[in-house]
Amino acid sequence: MNNKTCDLVVIGGGVIGTAVAYYAAKAGRKVVLLEKDHIAGGTSGACDGFIIMQSKNPGPHLELAMASAAIYRGLAEELDYPIEYEPKGGMIVIENEIQAALMKEHVAKQAVSGLAVEILAAAEARRREPALAPDLWGATYCAADAQVNPIKVAQGFSNAARRLGAEIRAGTEAVGLIADRGRVVGVTTAAGDIYCEYVVVAAGVWTPGLVRPLGLELPIKPRRGQILVTEPLPPTIRHVLLCACYLVAKYRPQDLDPAERHNRLGVGLAIEQTADGGLLIGSTREFAGFDRATTLAGLEAVAAHARHILPGLAGVNIIRAFAGLRPYTPDGLPILGPAEGIPGLIIAAGHEGDGIALAPVTGQRIAACLE
Numbered sequence: 001m002n003n004k005t006c007d008l009v010v011i012g013g014g015v016i017g018t019a020v021a022y023y024a025a026k027a028g029r030k031v032v033l034l035e036k037d038h039i040a041g042g043t044s045g046a047c048d049g050f051i052i053m054q055s056k057n058p059g060p061h062l063e064l065a066m067a068s069a070a071i072y073r074g075l076a077e078e079l080d081y082p083i084e085y086e087p088k089g090g091m092i093v094i095e096n097e098i099q100a101a102l103m104k105e106h107v108a109k110q111a112v113s114g115l116a117v118e119i120l121a122a123a124e125a126r127r128r129e130p131a132l133a134p135d136l137w138g139a140t141y142c143a144a145d146a147q148v149n150p151i152k153v154a155q156g157f158s159n160a161a162r163r164l165g166a167e168i169r170a171g172t173e174a175v176g177l178i179a180d181r182g183r184v185v186g187v188t189t190a191a192g193d194i195y196c197e198y199v200v201v202a203a204g205v206w207t208p209g210l211v212r213p214l215g216l217e218l219p220i221k222p223r224r225g226q227i228l229v230t231e232p233l234p235p236t237i238r239h240v241l242l243c244a245c246y247l248v249a250k251y252r253p254q255d256l257d258p259a260e261r262h263n264r265l266g267v268g269l270a271i272e273q274t275a276d277g278g279l280l281i282g283s284t285r286e287f288a289g290f291d292r293a294t295t296l297a298g299l300e301a302v303a304a305h306a307r308h309i310l311p312g313l314a315g316v317n318i319i320r321a322f323a324g325l326r327p328y329t330p331d332g333l334p335i336l337g338p339a340e341g342i343p344g345l346i347i348a349a350g351h352e353g354d355g356i357a358l359a360p361v362t363g364q365r366i367a368a369c370l371e
């Protein structure tokens, strides 16, 4: 029955699937990548591009992120692709004393893990980032934070994988996994079955639906984020910026006061200036099923919060908005590695708001577990 046509089928052409395809091809594996739409057609094409270390929880989360950040430094050269990597440093804006206490605790834990983060009082924060509002408490600063263009990262991995012999099949949906005596041996597509040694499911929020028929329940669910895009602007901000509410919305949403609209929508500021000058201003954190629509309430809440932190944005034109679905997991960590009890099946999904930052290390580690 098993006429193996390749070593590995990767399902999903986001940053995670393309990174897996690249590192597996680099290790000499014969790879086929299936993407139902186009490369970066899912969450990786509807997100920010923060490679931010200081938002990660100390422990495995931060360790993975730091390993990935080290790979990013040479990735454009390695892939021979302009991924718009900018090591510009990042700030987490602190609005008040309560947030300051939270951030001091967070920074102290990160120092133990080897990440250098400074706490800046208001005047110093504004000296380094003059666009900040004058009435803020201050900010944290981390020189290791950076930014990329996520769509270009996925394209760069995909193109480089193809040069190494991987077959990239965009517009090809995996409609089912083929199992033989409990082992996953291939994938069914409309264009025929593909048999292989391993299947890596890197389908972001769509991963649980693909593996459920095998009896595997994964706790990944879509957590929507809405983003505003401004007209191209002259240099407006110098760093990637988050606000302290972002960390609470991400890790401890139960601590937010639901009386505030922006809290109900999980708004935590994340703002970056892209290579073309436009600002990406996000975002919400909402459980709204697979609905990728933007909402007026969500966009208004994001805009109001951004104006509070960066008052100069008041007169800036918004030219479009979009929403993406973060692959949320309850413990905030991705699900990586061989599926227990199902040989041949490997999972690489559930990166929530960190998939861009974690893509290179994920690709490397998944390729390594094929040995």
Ligand SMILES: Cc1cc2nc3c(=O)[nH]c(=O)nc-3n(C[C@H](O)[C@H](O)[C@H](O)COP(=O)(O)OP(=O)(O)OC[C@H]3O[C@@H](n4cnc5c(N)ncnc54)[C@H](O)[C@@H]3O)c2cc1C
Binding pocket: 011, 012, 013, 014, 015, 016, 017, 034, 035, 036, 037, 038, 039, 040, 041, 042, 043, 044, 045, 046, 047, 048, 049, 050, 051, 052, 172, 173, 174, 175, 202, 203, 204, 205, 206, 210, 223, 224, 225, 226, 227, 282, 283, 323, 324, 325, 326, 327, 348, 349, 350, 351, 352, 353, 354, 355, 356, 357, 358
């Ligand atoms: C608003 C927002 C802001 C974010 N900001 C950041 C950030 O600044 N930094 C960061 O690190 N992360 C960020 N993230 C998170 C990051 O975008 C995700 O973690 C990452 O994109 C997930 O990548 P993925 O490859 O797992 O999923 P996706 O990019 O969704 O890729 C999965 C792919 O699988 C395909 N697929 C699904 N089913 C099938 C099938 N049956 N057959 C074939 N193909 C299939 C889909 O079409 C899709 O292209 C943000 C997310 C959002 C929503």
